[in-house]
Amino acid sequence: MRPYIKTEKQGLKLIVISSGNASIDKATVCTEDGRRYVYEKLCICAGARPKLITHGNPHVLGIRDTDSAQLNRVFAVLTRYEIEGCEVIWAVKDKAMGNTFFDAGAAQFLVPQLESAKPKAPAICKRTKYSTEAEDCGLKVNEHMCTSEPDIYAAGDVCTTAWEPSSLWQQMRLWTQARQMGWYAAKCMAADTLGQSIEMDFCFELFAHITKFFNHKVVLLGKYNAQGLGRDHELLLRCTKGHEYVKVVMQRGRMMGAVLIGDTDLEETFENLILNQMDLSAYGEDLLNPNIDIEDYFD
Template sequence: MSAEVKTKKFVVVGGGIAGVTCAEQLASQFPSDEIVLITAAPLIKAVTNFKQISRTLEDFNVEEQPISVLEEKYPNLKVVQSAVRKLQGAQHTLQTEDGREFHYDKLCICSGGRPKLLTEDNPYVLGIRDTDSAQDFQKRLSKAKRIIVVGNGGIALELVYEVEGCEVIWVIKDKAIGNTFFDGGAAQFLIPSLQADKAERAGPCKRTRYTTEDASPTYSRAGVREERSIPSTGSALGPDWHADMTLQGAQQVSHKVHVEYRCEVQMIYTSEEHLLRASGQSPETGCMPPADSGPWPVFVQLKNGKTYGCDFIVSATGVIPNTGPFLSGNSFVLAEDLGLSVDDHMRTSVANVYAAGDVCTACWETSALWQQMRLWTQARQMGWHAARCIAADVLDEPIDLDFCFELFTHITKFFNYKVVLLGKFNAQGLGQDHELLVRCSPGAEYVKVVLAEGRMVGAVLIGETDLEETFENLMLNRMDLTAYKDELLNPNIDIEDYFD
């Protein structure tokens, strides 16, 4: 039976922030054309409460919504719930797992990333990436007395702080926590929060939450349950994914975290293998018997020689661009991190195929103060810019790289502190040719400024500092601060008025 073929001018793949933003922008700009958004999940991610804080700094919430909400908002936007089976770039066709085939004029791939797990197909290793895996984590945690979290990125930072009633062993390969976002000084500022009693939440999340009946089946547009031929993951979690989840373990302990620094996982084995090791019957030669004991279902041996038993392991070691369904038979150029290489118009190496978000890698000559990080803010910015570039191509109009790519900016929250990252906040790519200015008030704020050749090129702001807009302007203006650096972080000087 031949597949049903539908010709569409614009097709977007991915129900995450990049894909939804791109599809919404195209639907607004081309109201007489039908835009198709293909997503494997029954829920899409939408930007809500968007606030433009300054020229490049933006803040927003991410909300899960049924696909019907998007279709009601944009009558010319149709959402197809199915995984992608194959892309035939030369023929401009895209096949989905449910047997449909779409012919497109312009395609934007926003399929995100998938968890980079410690090991595949191990029932005791869980990667947290989408809503289903987060709910699985919550269910497992409710019966757990100890978990091991491996990784030092955003998901790991949130987990170790939010989990209650369960001992957490946190394994990181760096010498300080949060190495992706912070230096050692900021890490020391945050460490006391790991052991301190947390303030009570302001209250439960008030926004509507949508759930699916089951993690494995998919549903047709009519709501009929269908079998899925291959597994597919949903869109990545929002920045406040845990806000209305109860991350409570099986113990009465409040908040117990132990960090293993500069360490990696050497081996994972079951309780049966643990007994063999303890009795000296381990099949591996030169392997020390485990030091930890107890009725744990799984054990982790670290490269520093320590062994811990636990109920399950959270692998939070980053993501891999989800390019799988698109590569076979197509001449995509991949970057070193295996993302689809895109230019400053978000174009891939395949004609009329664009990409945005976690699946792609920015391979243009970037601004001196910008770098790609696979974060929510950049997913939205890339999706929006990709739609503008597609429109400019169709209308044969010139377009410049969006101003948001001039300066890296990101607002988030870690350990209940507001965190703002600007520019080369960790002195990325500067080598030894830079200077750091730091101001710290324990329990209140941490401010770090990165100077290069007398000019501010980066900053980390933790707490309610109210310095983000002033520092952004100083970076964009490239002002020489050599004469002012001794007073730049003086708490008795209103820096905003000083440079007004």
């Protein structure tokens, strides 16, 4: 792919290079086709490798998500639901569906969908199997997406955040987070070149991800699986079979995270409650009472 060159209004020139293999030496990038690019600022967005059960086996295919797979059909969480015209000898899966995103309780809500008729327009299911461990061999970046090497930045799956994160945010190898990091890294590079200061982007204040499973809308907010909260938390649940699943993570009366499956229309309200850290102790389990319109109450 040829590089795309664009000149910005403030005299900044951006070059996007797509290369399967590249080397960096003395402020110069050498691509696999022999081209050389001298840079003032460089951002590495090389992605990461998935965890496969085996490597080098032609019969084992690893797929990051359905957008990355050039297939006519859509892959769902379980192969039984969507794979057609292909003999599956055996498959490996986690203990529960969607293990990367939610717990067994939320997965149980989706089990009946395996037996139901397929939707006419199956929804794309973005499912990452990339590591979220701290020591994951990623390029460590500071709060301005800069690596330990001067003028070299990194964004997306290839990087590991080394700053002290917000209590409501965590890094995951997701396409949405990679896009946010890319935008923020570009701002940081431009600001440094122009000698300007820049504050941490608001997208790092609260973890938020929206996807679909079995044509159900899925919204994940904050510490949706009580990540890092220890035992000092409680869960509030509301489930209407085949319609919606709502899980809220509470800690000392404050909402820390939520899982919303289905058309709940609660994402904006819960996002505000998590960010505001309002004390909700007085409401108890009525917080999820379906007879109370909490969207209007808290808005």
